[in-house]
Each structure stands twice: as structure tokens, then as C-alpha cells.
Amino acid sequence: xxxxxxxxxxxxxxxxxxxxxxxxxxxxxxxxxxxxxxxxxxxxxxxxxxxxxxxxxxxxxxxxxxxxxxxxxxxxxxxxxxxxxxxxxxxxxxxxxxxxxxxxxxxxxxxxxxxxxxxxxxxxxxxxxxxxxxxxxxxxxxxxxxxxxxxxxxxxxxxxxxxxxxxxxxxxxxxxxxxxxxxxxxxxxxxxxxxxxxxxxxxxxxxxxxxxxxxxxxxxxxxxxxxxxxxxxxxxxxxxxxxxxxxxxxxxxxxxxxxxxxxxxxxxxxxxxxxxxxxxxxxxxxxxxxxxxxxxxxxxxxxxxxxxxxxxxxxxxxxxxxxxxxxxxxxxxxxxxxxxxxxxxxxxxxxxxxxxxxxxxxxxxxxxxxxxxxxxxxxxxxxxxxxxxxxxxxxxxxxxxxxxxxxxxxxxxxxxxxxxxxxxxxxxxxxxxxxxxxxxxxxxxxxxxxxxxxxxxxxxxxxxxxxxxxxxxxxx
Numbered sequence: 001x002x003x004x005x006x007x008x009x010x011x012x013x014x015x016x017x018x019x020x021x022x023x024x025x026x027x028x029x030x031x032x033x034x035x036x037x038x039x040x041x042x043x044x045x046x047x048x049x050x051x052x053x054x055x056x057x058x059x060x061x062x063x064x065x066x067x068x069x070x071x072x073x074x075x076x077x078x079x080x081x082x083x084x085x086x087x088x089x090x091x092x093x094x095x096x097x098x099x100x101x102x103x104x105x106x107x108x109x110x111x112x113x114x115x116x117x118x119x120x121x122x123x124x125x126x127x128x129x130x131x132x133x134x135x136x137x138x139x140x141x142x143x144x145x146x147x148x149x150x151x152x153x154x155x156x157x158x159x160x161x162x163x164x165x166x167x168x169x170x171x172x173x174x175x176x177x178x179x180x181x182x183x184x185x186x187x188x189x190x191x192x193x194x195x196x197x198x199x200x201x202x203x204x205x206x207x208x209x210x211x212x213x214x215x216x217x218x219x220x221x222x223x224x225x226x227x228x229x230x231x232x233x234x235x236x237x238x239x240x241x242x243x244x245x246x247x248x249x250x251x252x253x254x255x256x257x258x259x260x261x262x263x264x265x266x267x268x269x270x271x272x273x274x275x276x277x278x279x280x281x282x283x284x285x286x287x288x289x290x291x292x293x294x295x296x297x298x299x300x301x302x303x304x305x306x307x308x309x310x311x312x313x314x315x316x317x318x319x320x321x322x323x324x325x326x327x328x329x330x331x332x333x334x335x336x337x338x339x340x341x342x343x344x345x346x347x348x349x350x351x352x353x354x355x356x357x358x359x360x361x362x363x364x365x366x367x368x369x370x371x372x373x374x375x376x377x378x379x380x381x382x383x384x385x386x387x388x389x390x391x392x393x394x395x396x397x398x399x400x401x402x403x404x405x406x407x408x409x410x411x412x413x414x415x416x417x418x419x420x421x422x423x424x425x426x427x428x429x430x431x432x433x434x435x436x437x438x439x440x441x442x443x444x445x446x447x448x449x450x451x452x453x454x455x456x457x458x459x460x461x462x463x464x465x466x467x468x469x470x471x472x473x474x475x476x
Contacts, residue, residue, distance in 0.1 A: 003029070003131050005124035006439035008314070009110030011099045014050060018107045020058055023097075026109050027059040028141045029131035030095060031066035033123070039092030039114070041069040043085045045077040046097035047250045048190050049107050050215040052076065056097040057146045059109065063095070064154040065142035072150075074159040076213070078191040078251035083116035083345035084163045093119075101223035101248040102441065104216045117319035117344025164198060170342055171353045172361075177203040179360040182241040184257075185352075186232040188222035189214035192251035196349050200356065209235050222248050224255025224335060224348075226263040237261045243359060243366065247348035253335035254348040256355065258366045267294035267382045268370050269355060270331040275373060276358050277329055277339075278304050285328030285340070288321040290314070291420050292384075292434055292447040293333040299377040312421035313436065319344030333382065333447065380449060381456040385463070387444040397444060397471050398423060401435050404470035412466070431455060433463045 003010050003026050010026060012018035034042065042063055046056035053076070060070045071089055073082075079096055086094045092114045099108035111119045111127065119127075134141065149155040182205040187193040193211040200206060209231060210218055221228050224246040236244040236257045244257030256264045270289070274297055277283045287297045288309040298308035309327055311317035315338075318330035322340045331337030336346030343350075355366075362369060374380075389397060401423055405414060416426040422436025424447075434447040446463050450456040 002135075003128060005111070005119070005128060008100060008118060008439070009096075009098075009108050011102060011106055011108035013105050014107050018055075020055070023055050023058050023109060024062050024141050024143060025131050025134060026127075027062035027095065028066070028134055029127045030093075030111055031063045031068055032130045032134075033127050034063070034068050034092060035066060036126075037092070039068065041071065041089070041091045043071050043073075043082055043089065043091050043094040044096075045073045045079075045082040045085075045094065047099075048076045048213045048215060049097075049099060049104065049249070052097045052107060055107065055109075056095075058143075059095050059097065060155055061146045061149060062141060062143045064149045065144040070149075070155040072155050072157050074157050075194065076191050078195055078247075078349065079110070080252055080343055080345050080347035080349060081161060081163050081191075081195065083112060083343045083347075084166065085158075085161060086112060086114065086116040087343075088162055088166075096250070098250040100250050101221075101253060103221055112345065115319070115323055115344045117323065118314070118316035120316055120320070163195070167199065167350060167353070170339060170350060172357045173199070173203060173353070175360040176200065176353070176356045179363070180205060181243065181356060181360060182239055183207070183356065184209065184232060184235045184239055184241045184244045185211075186224070186229065186235075186244065186246035186255075187211060187251070188220060188224070188228075188246070188249055189217050190222055190247065190249035190251060192247035192349060195251060196245075196247065196352060199349070199353055204356070205241075207235065207239060207241075217249065224248055224253055226265075229255055229257055229263060233257050233261045233263070243356070245352040245355070247352065248335070251348045252346045254337070254351040254355075255335055256366060260365070260367065262367065264366045264370065265333075265382060266331070266335040267296065267333050267380075268366070268373075269351070270294070270333075270337055271296045271300060271373055272358060272366070272369050273331075273337065273351070273354060274329050275300050276361075278306075280361060283328050286326060288318050288327035288330035290318065290332040291418070291422070291424060292436065292445075293331065294380055294382050294449060295432075296373070296377060296380045297331075299380075300373075303377060310420070313439065315346045316344075318346075333384065379451055381451065381453055383448045383456055383460060385446040385448070385460065386438075387446070387467070389442065389444055393471060398435070398437065400471040401467070404466065429455070431459055433459065433466070435463075435467070
């Protein structure tokens with residue numbers, strides 16, 4: 001099976017397609033690419049998954065054998081910290097062994113460019129071409145002994161980072177200190193467990209659950225979405241905490257539980273943050289969001305005289321807009337966000353601490369802040385539905401959907417079709433349905449937006465009806 005980079009790197013099932021052989025192949029492809037562009041050094045990190053450190057050592061040993069200087073993390077490290085180290089060490093890129101929020105049986109290899117952000121499509125396409133050439137030519141991949149490479153100075157092991165000091169410049173921790181919030185943190189046994197606590201444990205009434213390394217993630221799915229945050233919800237209610245915060249396995253995504261135990265969706269969190277940046281910090285600028293993310297951000301931007309830049313799904317597009325200073329803030333509904341002047345990579349630790357600053361400033365719960373937004377900008381309700389599908393159906397599913405929708409456009413009351421990424425239809429009442437194949441998992445995702453809960457429920461049934469008539473799938 002050829003190595004393919006999806007929305008956020010190459011991922012596969014451990015011992016099936018994610019093997020040492022394929023890690024060596026992918027790493028050789030990256031090494032050749034780095035040499036093509038005149039690169040000299042790279043960061044290599046890894047998460048808490050099964051054998052991630054061993055895969056990372058293999059990757060580092062290959063890259064070093066091709067003459068690229070390697071900075072190797074002594075411990076498991078969050079994706080945003082890998083991004084930070086690329087910038088801080090003036091490296092030419094980064095390799096991170098992580099499958100982010102995927103289930104425990106997966107692992108992955110993520111390549112970042114010298115900006116610290118995810119590699120752009122043209123970069124990963126070239127790496128794929130090189131790996132295919134290596135495989136077709138049956139070329140012997142160079143690899144050095146890891147310990148020997150360390151002793152020769154080809155690989156440098158680092159155990160300290162300036163990430164903490166620099167993050168403290170982005171968030172007002174004094175505001176958090178003054179309120180002494182009761183906070184519960186869920187790192188899902190992942191990399192965030194070593195990085196978020198030092199920032200807030202001494203200035204809040206702090207508790208962490210699942211704060212040990214577990215490659216099986218305690219049988220939890222390590223994605224901070226509502227159905228996976230039941231333990232955090234219970235801990236918040238038991239502690240009578242002001243807020244529950246979470247990050248996924250590699251700490252680039254965020255998730256929140258309010259003081260009443262309710263889940264607050266990323267779309268609302270993104271809107272609260274952008275409003276705060278404009279209204280309290282008095283920043284001026286656009287917002288950038290993916291096509292699957294709420295248009296509430298658009299309303300906030302327009303009300304302040306700014307625009308919402310809409311991109312395909314993938315944080316690389318948001319990071320690029322932030323880097324080019326086209327926007328002051330950007331995010332996606334899957335729980336990723338960053339600020340201009342920070343990283344071109346999503347950072348769950350940044351967002352978790354920034355939200356603590358926000359609720360400290362207002363002295364309100366997240367639910368109260370959401371209601372304030374709705375009063376000012378109008379209500380909006382979003383939902384995502386995931387469906388599993390066969391590999392055979394994957395190749396033809398979007399074609400079937402497009403054909404069905406075009407043929408029945410008037411009957412379905414479709415006023416617009418947007419193919420920026422997937423297939424998004426706008427209905428007469430301005431509600432939207434986006435059908436999109438996941439770039440990280442074998443799933444079809446349906447993203448819904450409506451202006452009332454009642455309409456959202458009807459829209460959900462309507463979207464499933466369209467999907468069934470067009471192709472047919474079983475809900476996951």
C-alpha cells in the first residue's frame with residue numbers, strides 16, 4: 001500500500017500498514033525532500049502511543065543517515081510543542097510520530113515544514129512521489145544506529161523547551177490567578193499531561209484525571225468530543241468546578257465542559273474567543289475558518305467591520321492565513337485553533353488556558369457567554385454526524401451524492417452548491433449541510449448548521465435521507 005498523507009499526515013493501523021518498514025520508507029522520502037530544498041536540520045517528536053518512541057528513533061536514524069541534523073525529544077511531546085521547537089531551534093521542519101485523536105490501534109507520521117505548520121499539499125505530494133520512486137526502484141534505505149548517531153553529534157537529544165515562557169506572553173495568567181478557578185483537566189493519557197499542569201496548577205484549584213501514560217488510552221477514544229468526555233463531566237460535577245478542560249492525545253485539540261456539566265462545542269468556543277479578542281483585547285482583524293466551521297464567526301466579524309476567510313478542511317490552510325497576517329484568529333469545528341503571532345499549528349494548550357483567561361475576565365460560565373453571543377449576533381446550532389463506509393464505496397460516494405443532489409436540486413430546495421471541500425448545500429432558509437470524506441479516518445462526516453434546535457433536528461433527518469437515497473451507509 002503506497003504511503004499517502006491525508007489532512008494531517010500519514011496514519012495507519014500499527015503492524016498492518018504502520019510498520020517499521022514503512023516508517024523507514026516515509027522517513028527516507030522526507031530526507032530526500034529536505035535535501036532537495038537545501039534543508040539542514042529537523043525536529044523529531046512522538047506521542048504516548050504504543051512504540052511511538054521506537055518509531056521516532058527509527059525515523060530519526062534514517063533522516064540522520066542522509067545527512068540531516070536531528071533534534072530528538074527525550075520525552076513524549078505535544079504537536080504544538082514540536083511546532084514551537086521548529087521555530088525556536090530554527091529547524092527546517094519536523095517529524096512527529098502521532099495519530100492525534102485516532103483510536104489506540106493507529107499511529108501516524110506527521111511532517112511539518114519550517115514554519116512549524118502542517119506541510120502543504122504540494123510538499124506532501126512531492127514526498128509521496130519520492131517514496132513511490134524509492135519503492136519502485138527497490139532502493140536500499142540508509143539508516144544509522146541511533147546511539148552511535150547521538151555520540152557522533154548527528155542526533156541531539158533535548159529535554160527542555162522555551163514553550164512555557166513564550167506561551168505566558170500569549171495568555172494573561174494573572175487574570176487566572178486572581179480568580180483562583182476550580183479546574184479539572186482531561187489529557188486522555190496523552191502528551192498534554194506533562195505540559196498543561198505546570199502552567200496552571202499553582203494558580204488554580206487544579207485536578208487532573210487520566211494523567212498517566214497509557215498507550216490504550218484507558219479504552220477511551222482520545223478525542224475531546226462530547227461522547228468521550230463523560231469522565232470529565234462527572235469530575236467537574238463532583239468537584240463543583242468552574243470548568244473542565246481537555247486536550248486530545250497529542251494536545252493540539254481542545255474540549256470543554258461547563259460548570260453545570262454540559263459540553264460546550266468547539267464552534268461556540270471559537271466564537272467566544274474571537275469576540276473576546278475584538279471586544280476586550282481590542283485586536284483588529286479577520287477570522288479564518290474551515291468550510292465545516294460555524295458561520296457565527298462570520299457574523300461576529302461582519303459586526304466589527306471584518307471578514308471571515310473560508311478554507312478547505314485542514315489546519316495547514318488556517319495556519320497559512322495566520323502566518324500571512326490575513327487574520328488574527330483561526331479555527332476549525334474539530335477543536336483546533338491558534339492566534340496570529342503564535343504558531344501555524346493548532347494548539348489545545350493555548351486554547352485551554354486562553355479560555356480560562358476569558359471566563360476569569362467576565363466572571364461568567366461558558367453557557368452564559370454563549371447566550372450573550374446569541375443575544376448580540378443571533379442564534380446558531382451545529383451538529384456533526386459520522387458514518388462508516390467500505391473502501392469500495394469511498395471512491396464513488398461523493399460522485400453519487402453530487403449526481404443525486406443536482407438531479408433533485410429543486411425538490412430538495414437547494415439554493416447553492418459549494419465544492420470547496422466535499423459537497424456543501426445551502427437550503428432556502430440558509431441552513432447548510434456539508435458532506436465530506438474524512439482525511440484521517442475511513443468515515444463520511446456530515447456537518448449541519450441551522451438557526452434553531454428544532455430545525456437542526458429536522459435537518460439531521462433530511463441529510464441522512466439524502467445520503468441513503470444517494471448511496472447508503474450505516475451510522476457509526
